[in-house]
Each structure stands twice: as C-alpha cells, then as structure tokens.
Amino acid sequence: MSTRDxxxxxxxxxxxxxxxxxxxxxxxxxxxxxTSPEPFDAIVIGAGYAGLIAARDLTTSGLKVLLLxxxxxxxGRAWSTDLDGHPFEMxxxxxxxxxxxVWREITRYQLGVKAGPERKDEQNKAILIRDGEERxxxxxxxxxxxxxxxMKIFNVDGAYxxxxxxxxxxxxxxxxxxxxxxxxxxxxxxxxxxxxxxxADETAVxxxxxxMCTGSRAMDECSFYELLHWWCLCxxxxxxxxxxxxxYQLRRGQxxxxxxxxxxxxxxxxxxxxxxxxxxxxxxxxxxxxxRAGAGGRAFRARRVVCTVPLNTLRRIAFDPxxxxxxxxxxxxxxxxxxxxxxxxxxxxxxxxxxxxxxDNGLICYSYESGSAAAGTTNIVGFGQYPEGxxxxxxxxxxxxxxxxxxxxxxxxxxxxxxxxxxEYSNGSWFFxxxxxxxxxxxxxxxxxxxVLFASSDWSTGWRGFIDGAMQEGARAAAGIVKSLRVExx
Amino acid sequence: MSTRDxxxxxxxxxxxxxxxxxxxxxxxxxxxxxTSPEPFDAIVIGAGYAGLIAARDLTTSGLKVLLLxxxxxxxGRAWSTDLDGHPFEMxxxxxxxxxxxVWREITRYQLGVKAGPERKDEQNKAILIRDGEERxxxxxxxxxxxxxxxMKIFNVDGAYxxxxxxxxxxxxxxxxxxxxxxxxxxxxxxxxxxxxxxxADETAVxxxxxxMCTGSRAMDECSFYELLHWWCLCxxxxxxxxxxxxxYQLRRGQxxxxxxxxxxxxxxxxxxxxxxxxxxxxxxxxxxxxxRAGAGGRAFRARRVVCTVPLNTLRRIAFDPxxxxxxxxxxxxxxxxxxxxxxxxxxxxxxxxxxxxxxDNGLICYSYESGSAAAGTTNIVGFGQYPEGxxxxxxxxxxxxxxxxxxxxxxxxxxxxxxxxxxEYSNGSWFFxxxxxxxxxxxxxxxxxxxVLFASSDWSTGWRGFIDGAMQEGARAAAGIVKSLRVExx
Numbered sequence: 001m002s003t004r005d006x007x008x009x010x011x012x013x014x015x016x017x018x019x020x021x022x023x024x025x026x027x028x029x030x031x032x033x034x035t036s037p038e039p040f041d042a043i044v045i046g047a048g049y050a051g052l053i054a055a056r057d058l059t060t061s062g063l064k065v066l067l068l069x070x071x072x073x074x075x076g077r078a079w080s081t082d083l084d085g086h087p088f089e090m091x092x093x094x095x096x097x098x099x100x101x102v103w104r105e106i107t108r109y110q111l112g113v114k115a116g117p118e119r120k121d122e123q124n125k126a127i128l129i130r131d132g133e134e135r136x137x138x139x140x141x142x143x144x145x146x147x148x149x150x151m152k153i154f155n156v157d158g159a160y161x162x163x164x165x166x167x168x169x170x171x172x173x174x175x176x177x178x179x180x181x182x183x184x185x186x187x188x189x190x191x192x193x194x195x196x197x198x199x200a201d202e203t204a205v206x207x208x209x210x211x212m213c214t215g216s217r218a219m220d221e222c223s224f225y226e227l228l229h230w231w232c233l234c235x236x237x238x239x240x241x242x243x244x245x246x247x248y249q250l251r252r253g254q255x256x257x258x259x260x261x262x263x264x265x266x267x268x269x270x271x272x273x274x275x276x277x278x279x280x281x282x283x284x285x286x287x288x289x290x291x292r293a294g295a296g297g298r299a300f301r302a303r304r305v306v307c308t309v310p311l312n313t314l315r316r317i318a319f320d321p322x323x324x325x326x327x328x329x330x331x332x333x334x335x336x337x338x339x340x341x342x343x344x345x346x347x348x349x350x351x352x353x354x355x356x357x358x359x360d361n362g363l364i365c366y367s368y369e370s371g372s373a374a375a376g377t378t379n380i381v382g383f384g385q386y387p388e389g390x391x392x393x394x395x396x397x398x399x400x401x402x403x404x405x406x407x408x409x410x411x412x413x414x415x416x417x418x419x420x421x422x423x424e425y426s427n428g429s430w431f432f433x434x435x436x437x438x439x440x441x442x443x444x445x446x447x448x449x450x451x452v453l454f455a456s457s458d459w460s461t462g463w464r465g466f467i468d469g470a471m472q473e474g475a476r477a478a479a480g481i482v483k484s485l486r487v488e489x490x
Numbered sequence: 491m492s493t494r495d496x497x498x499x500x501x502x503x504x505x506x507x508x509x510x511x512x513x514x515x516x517x518x519x520x521x522x523x524x525t526s527p528e529p530f531d532a533i534v535i536g537a538g539y540a541g542l543i544a545a546r547d548l549t550t551s552g553l554k555v556l557l558l559x560x561x562x563x564x565x566g567r568a569w570s571t572d573l574d575g576h577p578f579e580m581x582x583x584x585x586x587x588x589x590x591x592v593w594r595e596i597t598r599y600q601l602g603v604k605a606g607p608e609r610k611d612e613q614n615k616a617i618l619i620r621d622g623e624e625r626x627x628x629x630x631x632x633x634x635x636x637x638x639x640x641m642k643i644f645n646v647d648g649a650y651x652x653x654x655x656x657x658x659x660x661x662x663x664x665x666x667x668x669x670x671x672x673x674x675x676x677x678x679x680x681x682x683x684x685x686x687x688x689x690a691d692e693t694a695v696x697x698x699x700x701x702m703c704t705g706s707r708a709m710d711e712c713s714f715y716e717l718l719h720w721w722c723l724c725x726x727x728x729x730x731x732x733x734x735x736x737x738y739q740l741r742r743g744q745x746x747x748x749x750x751x752x753x754x755x756x757x758x759x760x761x762x763x764x765x766x767x768x769x770x771x772x773x774x775x776x777x778x779x780x781x782r783a784g785a786g787g788r789a790f791r792a793r794r795v796v797c798t799v800p801l802n803t804l805r806r807i808a809f810d811p812x813x814x815x816x817x818x819x820x821x822x823x824x825x826x827x828x829x830x831x832x833x834x835x836x837x838x839x840x841x842x843x844x845x846x847x848x849x850d851n852g853l854i855c856y857s858y859e860s861g862s863a864a865a866g867t868t869n870i871v872g873f874g875q876y877p878e879g880x881x882x883x884x885x886x887x888x889x890x891x892x893x894x895x896x897x898x899x900x901x902x903x904x905x906x907x908x909x910x911x912x913x914e915y916s917n918g919s920w921f922f923x924x925x926x927x928x929x930x931x932x933x934x935x936x937x938x939x940x941x942v943l944f945a946s947s948d949w950s951t952g953w954r955g956f957i958d959g960a961m962q963e964g965a966r967a968a969a970g971i972v973k974s975l976r977v978e979x980x
Contacts, residue, residue: 057598060550062757097658097952098725100590107591107965108547110973113659162729169587169603169738235588239652240725248659267552267976462587475597483600486757 009397019081023074023255046308048076053474059268070278080253087253090418096244101471109260112251130204149206183225207359212383215339312427326444339429346411351378363403386421431465499887509571513564513745536798538566543964549758560768570743577743580908586734591961599750602741620694639696673715697849702873705829802917816934829919836901841868853893876911
C-alpha cells in the first residue's frame with residue numbers, strides 16, 4: 001500500500017513519490033458494492049481523525065455511514081510512512097496520556113507508545129544559535145534555558161496562569177473572563193511585555209521552540225491565548241508541557257492508529273467509503289442533505305452530514321444554503337499555517353543527542369531526534385516554516401536540505417516530508433490561530449448548519465490543533481447525531 | 491426505577507431502602523427473549539464500569555455478549571441515587587480530565603461535569619482537630635497545611651518523585667526500577683521517615699486526608715507506592731493531585747453514565763443481560779467456557795469470558811480449571827477495604843464552605859461539601875472507615891450519624907449511604923493495596939486463564955482503584971477478545 005502524498009528526497013536524486021502507508025486503502029472505494037447505499041444516516045466528509053472517529057462511533061452505534069475523502073489515504077494532517085520498518089511521521093504525531101481521547105483509542109487498539117530516546121546530557125550536543133553566533137552547549141543547559149523562558153512567559157499573573165485560566169476542563173476554560181485580553185495579545189506582544197525579563201539566550205531558544213508550536217516565525221501573527229491554553233491543559237506545569245507536546249509517539253506510527261479505527265468501523269458492516277473522492281457541494285433539505293463528490297459529480301444523500309474539513313478549506317465546498325457569515329469570516333481571516341516538518345534520516349547513532357535551535361534560520365528553526373530509527377542511523381525532525389508562496393517538491397527538498405545545519409548535513413542520507421505548502425485538502429499545515437480568532441469565532445465554528453455538523457480539531461475546545469482535539473470533535477458530532485436520530489425514530 | 495442497594499437514614503426513623511437509581515434496570519433480564527442466546531461470543535461477569543465498557547466495546551464491535559451481575563443495578567462500586575433532583579454519590583464518583591478513559595465517555599455521551607462549589611475563604615469554616623483539641627481555621631490555612639504536607643510526603647528524591655517515577659505512562663510506570671522499595675514501604679513508614687519534617691498540624695490534616703484516599707486509618711496497612719503512583723499520574727503537581735481525586739463529579743451522577751454505556755450496548759441489538767444473577771462457577775473448555783449463574787444454576791456458554799469481579803470476591807466463583815496460585819494468593823492477601831462514604835443532607839446553604847478534619851474520629855475523618863444540593867441545603871460527604879466486623883444498616887446510620895461533628899449534627903436532616911461493610915458483591919469498598927501486593931501480584935492478576943480474561947480497576951496499570959482504571963481494563967479485555975476472535979475467524 002502506498003500513497004501519492006509525501007516525498008522522499010535524496011541529495012542529488014530529486015523527490016520520489018509513492019511512499020508506503022498502511023492507511024492507504026485498497027480498494028479505494030466500496031460504495032458500488034455496498035448493499036444498501038442510500039439514504040445514509042450520515043455522510044462524513046474527511047477521513048482525518050475527526051472523520052474517522054465520527055464514522056467509527058456512528059457505525060458502531062448502528063448507523064449507516066458514508067465516509068468521503070479527497071486523498072488516497074486516511075488520517076488527514078496526521079500520517080506516517082514506514083521505511084526500513086520504522087515509522088516516519090509526516091504531520092501531527094505527538095501523543096500523551098493527557099490527550100484523553102487519543103489515549104482511550106491507544107487502550108482500545110492496544111497500541112504501543114515510545115518516547116524519543118533519552119537525550120544523554122553530553123557536552124556540546126546542543127547547538128544554540130543567536131544573532132548568527134553559534135555555540136555548543138549541553139542538553140541540560142539548553143533545557144534549563146527553555147524551561148526558564150517558558151515559565152516566565154506563562155507567568156502572566158504571578159501564579160503561572162492559574163488565576164487567569166484555572167482549570168483545563170473544556171467548558172470552564174471557555175468561560176474564562178479575560179480570555180479576550182489574552183487572545184488579542186500576540187506571542188510577540190507577550191515577549192515584548194517581558195522585555196529584558198528574558199535573557200538573550202532564553203529568547204533565542206524559546207523563539208525557535210515557539211516555531212515548533214505555531215508553525216510561524218512571525219510571532220505577531222499568533223495568539224498568545226492559544227499557547228496559554230496548551231499550558232493550562234498541561235496543568236500549568238513545565239514538565240507536563242514539554243512531555244505532552246513533543247515526546248511520545250505511536251510505536252507503529254500514526255497511520256497504524258488511523259487504520260485501526262477505519263477497520264473497526266468497516267467491521268460493523270455499516271461503513272461505505274470512497275477515498276480519492278473530494279466533496280465539492282453540500283445541498284441541505286428539510287429531511288436530508290445531498291453531497292456531491294468526486295470527478296463525476298456523483299450525488300449521495302444522508303440525513304446528517306459531518307463536515308470535518310479544515311477551516312482553511314471550508315471555502316472549497318459550496319454549501320446551499322450558504323454558510324453563515326461568521327463561519328466564512330473565520331475561514332477568510334484564519335492564517336494559512338506554513339509550518340513545516342522535515343524528517344532527516346542520518347547515518348550515525350551518536351546523533352541521537354543532537355539538537356539545534358536556530359531561530360533566524362529562514363526554514364528550519366528547531367531540530368531534534370525524534371522517533372525510532374534503524375540501527376546505526378538517527379532520525380532528526382526539523383520544525384520550521386515554508387517560505388511565502390508554494391514550493392514544488394523538488395524545491396522543498398533542495399531548499400530545506402540546504403538549510404539543515406552544516407554539522408548535520410554531511411550525515412543526511414534522505415529527507416522525508418509531506419509538502420503541506422501545496423496541499424489542496426489542508427491548505428497549510430496544523431491550526432494555530434492569529435490573535436482574536438478564537439474569541440470571535442469559536443462558538444460560531446462549532447454551530448450546526450441545518451443537517452450539517454462541523455467537527456474539526458481547528459475548533460475543538462480542548463487540544464485544539466492536536467490529534468486529540470480532532471477525536472474530541474468527531475466524538476461530539478457522532479454523539480449529537482446518534483441522539484437526534486434516536487429521537488426522530490421514537 | 492429503584493434499587494435494593496443503599497439506604498436513607500433519618501435521625502429517629504431508622505434506615506429506608508428502595509432508593510431511586512437510573513441504573514436499576516427493568517426488566518432485569520432479557521435473556522429469555524433474546525433471539526439467539528447461545529453460544530455467546532463473550533460473557534461478561536459484572537456490570538460495573540469494567541464490565542460495561544467491555545460489553546459496550548464488544549457489542550459495538552459486532553460480537554454477541556451476555557452481561558451478568560448479582561445486583562439489580564449497573565455500576566458496581568460506583569452509583570448514584572437522585573433525591574430532590576440532585577444526585578447523591580454512594581461510591582466512586584470523582585472524575586477529571588486526566589482520567590482519560592472516563593473523559594472520552596463524557597465526550598461521547600455529552601455529559602456535564604461540575605466542581606464542588608468554590609469554597610469561600612471564610613474565617614472559621616475549617617475545623618481542624620488534633621489530639622482531641624479543636625480549632626477553627628480558614629479554608630486557606632487548611633489548604634496550605636494539606637498542600638505543604640503532601641509535597642513533603644511525595645518529595646522522596648528531592649525532585650518531588652520525578653526521579654523515582656518520571657512518567658505516568660502506564661507501561662513505563664510499571665517498569666520503574668525501585669518500585670519494590672516504595673511498594674514495600676507503607677504510608678506509615680513514609681510518615682515515620684519524615685519524622686519532625688511534618689508539623690503536628692500538617693500531620694493531623696494529612697492523616698485525615700489519607701483516610702479519604704485509602705479508606706483506612708491504619709496507615710501501616712497501605713502501600714506508599716500506590717499513593718505515589720496517583721501523584722505521578724497527576725504529573726507530580728499538588729494542584730493536579732487535589733483537582734484530580736476529589737473535585738469534579740458528573741452533573742447527573744455516576745448512574746447516568748453507567749446507563750448511557752448500557753443503553754449504547756443494548757442499542758447494538760447484540761447485548762443479552764441478566765441482573766440479579768450472580769455467577770457461581772466458570773468451567774473452561776478448549777473452545778468455550780460454561781458460566782453457571784443465578785438461583786437456578788442456569789448454564790450459559792461463550793467462547794470467551796471477561797471476569798470483572800473485584801479482587802476480594804474472586805473466591806466467590808468456582809473456576810475449573812482452578813485459578814493459578816498467584817491470583818488466589820492475591821485475593822487472600824488483599825486487605826478488605828473498610829472505607830466508608832456517608833452523605834449528609836443538611837439544612838442551610840451557608841455550610842457550603844464547611845470542612846472538618848478529624849483524624850482520630852473512629853468513623854468519619856474527613857468531611858467537606860460535595861456535589862450540588864437543593865436550594866437552602868448542603869450535601870456534606872464524610873470519608874471514614876467502618877469499624878471491624880459488619881454493621882447492619884441501622885447501626886451504620888446510628889453510629890456514623892453520632893460521629894458527625896457536633897457543630898454539623900443539628901443540621902443533618904438525612905444520611906444517605908451504601909453499606910459497603912456488608913456488600914457481598916464487593917466485599918469491602920474501593921481497592922487500596924497493602925505494601926508489596928502490587929509488585930508481587932499485578933502481572934499475575936492481569937493474566938488470562940484459558941478463555942477467561944480478567945478486567946478490574948483493582949489491577950489497572952493506570953488509575954487503579956478509580957473508575958478510570960475500570961474502564962481501561964474493560965477496554966483492554968474487549969480489545970483482546972476482538973483481536974483473538976477475528977484471528978480465529980480468518
């Protein structure tokens with residue numbers, strides 16, 4: 001099984017396609033041979049985690065579901081390819097025990113979790129770059145700088161945010177009084193507020209780290225509230241913060257989990273699906289909605305529709321009646337996230353303690369060992385930002401390859417990535433909102449539109465922008481449909 | 491719907507039975523009219539949360555399940571009765587966002603969560619009793635004492651336990667090198683180690699708090715490792731620790747959640763059930779097991795059995811072939827938890843900031859406002875310990891009623907409780923192990939026995955003894971069965 005998504009690039013050889021992926025589904029469609037295709041109880045648009053969980057919960061609750069996606073694989077913005085028996089994560093990948101919806105699925109499907117190898121506190125393995133000057137430090141020093149910076153940044157109230165946002169319970173977090181104040185504040189504003197409170201070293205390390213969180217070097221474009229919300233979800237603890245956003249990954253890769261959920265739904269006998277079938281129109285009626293999808297413009301009918309496409313692609317689908325103004329305004333306002341994630345397969349196992357913090361690098365700002373790798377090799381993941389405009393795959397390989405730190409570059413055998421800069425189904429990478437967006441539009445984004453429900457990590461009340469938020473939203477949509485259809489049947 | 495479990499007691503009026511409960515199921519059995527009763531894919535013994543989740547996951551995965559329980563209601567050691575439209579929790583009740591399996595169900599069934607009313611920091615509302623002397627303090631002072639004591643207790647390594655038990659991820663927590671050392675240590679040992687490190691006030695407050703955790707005033711009978719494991723699951727943070735074990739409850743009570751899970755399984759059309767039908771024997775064979783249950787000794791057959799009865803009632807069931815020695819030794823070794831939970835309905839809303847810490851009270855050691863209550867009333871929950879031997883319901887009412895603090899007693903209109911001291915299906919209250927038990931027996935308790943799987947919160951690797959651990963175990967058992975039966979079918 002392979003997917004058209006993602007590329008492998010080797011120095012001098014250019015990009016190669018057709019990466020193996022257990023979440024690429026063959027046959028790509030079972031609608032033709034599905035015994036009773038219509039009317040479905042629900043059509044789920046998008047087979048990312050929100051769509052997969054919605055489809056699984058709906059089918060296992062006894063409802064007939066059609067799952068549609070434009071891609072040839074499951075997982076949306078989270079998927080993995082397997083090379084030499086080791087998963088390489090192309091998008092969202094980090095999990096943790098506080099990602100409660102993910103964790104329940106890990107228990108359900110009995111999947112293993114691994115931490116990145118313990119970084120040994122070797123001298124000179126942490127490269128810190130500041131204002132063009134480079135120095136080598138111990139991991140311990142780097143961690144101390146980052147931790148200290150993060151604690152200062154989140155200490156907005158003398159109580160590390162506990163007064164401003166006391167509880168991570170979703171509902172409560174939403175009603176925090178001064179949410180607006182912190183949402184109108186950008187991360188740049190917050191750093192400016194701290195002024196000299198951060199040392200130059202702290203600023204450099206945390207600036208590169210923030211790119212990993214936001215996908216953007218332009219900190220004035222990123223809401224400070226959003227980052228504070230992550231912090232609150234981690235119980236206002238720096239240990240938990242770092243552990244929950246960038247350490248643990250699935251042993252067999254994200255696509256193994258996506259496949260488990262899909263197989264579970266399929267096993268119900270009530271799942272029809274069609275991959276490679278992008279939706280272009282949804283027309284709602286009093287009792288059912290019609291969804292037009294695929295090259296032939298085929299129409300499917302269902303009593304409910306769950307639309308899980310990312311905020312930045314809401315405009316791709318023509319809704320009739322049209323979407324309300326607030327949803328459209330949110331889609332038009334939201335920044336297109338240029339966050340980049342580049343996997344470098346390197347020769348040499350002694351690179352496993354290597355990290356690099358390079359905030360002014362135009363492309364890769366924050367790099368560290370991530371995930372298992374074949375014996376004698378190391379997988380270094382680099383987080384950064386695509387330059388303005390779209391890059392073709394060859395250009396991504398060339399330009400990001402050239403931006404890898406010069407001490408690492410000779411060891412790089414292969415670069416593996418998904419070119420999110422020109423992905424028509426996500427229109428950018430993960431969700432990280434600009435100032436004011438969440439306060440203004442979150443409620444509107446979560447609202448149903450006739451028989452159409454909207455479920456995406458982009459408007460989760462919990463781990464928004466994470467896999468967990470997607471699963472939460474999928475579960476919410478399914479629960480709403482199960483409840484309303486049961487009432488209709490009474 | 492009402493249950494035979496639980497009692498309401500009013501001063502001078504004696505105990506009354508038949509409390510309303512949404513998880514009492516009528517009719518109590520659907521086996522007779524179930525279309526294809528045998529052979530089942532699985533029989534689940536016990537309809538507590540482990541059994542309910544197992545039954546729900548199995549039936550929604552397409553398998554035919556028979557769910558058996560001796561009680562007339564669902565929920566096992568967690569259930570609620572509704573009085574004046576407010577739930578009173580009779581057993582396990584506290585939830586939190588880090589209880590990841592519970593939280594997923596809260597999302598799935600769209601249930602609300604509430605915190606106890608914010609305790610206002612009024613003067614003199616916290617009663618602290620030490621060596622027979624009583625003084626009135628502010629909530630703020632009480633909280634400071636408790637927090638400071640707890641941090642000292644868990645600071646076993648100068649890093650608040652982070653070195654000893656660095657990660658709450660289940661698997662890793664199990665392989666901690668020095669688990670044995672801390673498991674052989676009792677809570678009394680740990681307090682002795684601290685010696686004068688705790689002030690007399692800290693010792694008094696934390697001793698009453700520990701009774702709420704362990705259900706026992708005999709701290710030498712309780713493993714320190716177990717408490718340290720809770721702390722680790724809370725990310726080594728005192729805020730998280732208190733928030734996760736005694737603040738949030740379900741708005742409509744635990745029985746509302748149990749009922750949702752049951753209805754979900756029933757909606758699959760694949761759930762047969764028989765309440766009031768205790769199991770007394772399980773005979774295993776090469777392809778199936780036979781379960782004998784109920785007054786008539788009726789036999790049911792299934793390819794797999796999930797046994798979810800608590801450790802202290804494992805001996806109730808005659809297994810053939812007999813259980814391995816380690817499971818039996820664990821059942822024989824485990825202390826019978828005499829933890830008591832007594833709800834007092836009090837007149838007067840100004841009691842909502844009232845707390846009492848009374849470590850040497852023979853019966854109720856730790857009391858505070860808990861849960862919603864009708865206008866003008868307050869529900870005070872008291873945690874303590876049943877005296878040695880069984881008490882009948884009248885004696886529980888009389889003796890616990892008389893042990894309520896004298897300043898509260900005149901306000902008490904009604905006491906509501908489940909008499910766990912003489913409950914044949916749990917043989918005690920929640921699980922809190924003695925020193926050494928977990929290290930010695932956890933792996934053995936989790937092991938399958940032929941076609942019989944064992945799932946109970948008592949041997950969860952996560953929130954052991956909590957509702958979350960029960961759900962985790964139920965999900966684990968269901969996942970194992972789904973996987974093995976699918977393989978058999980290939």
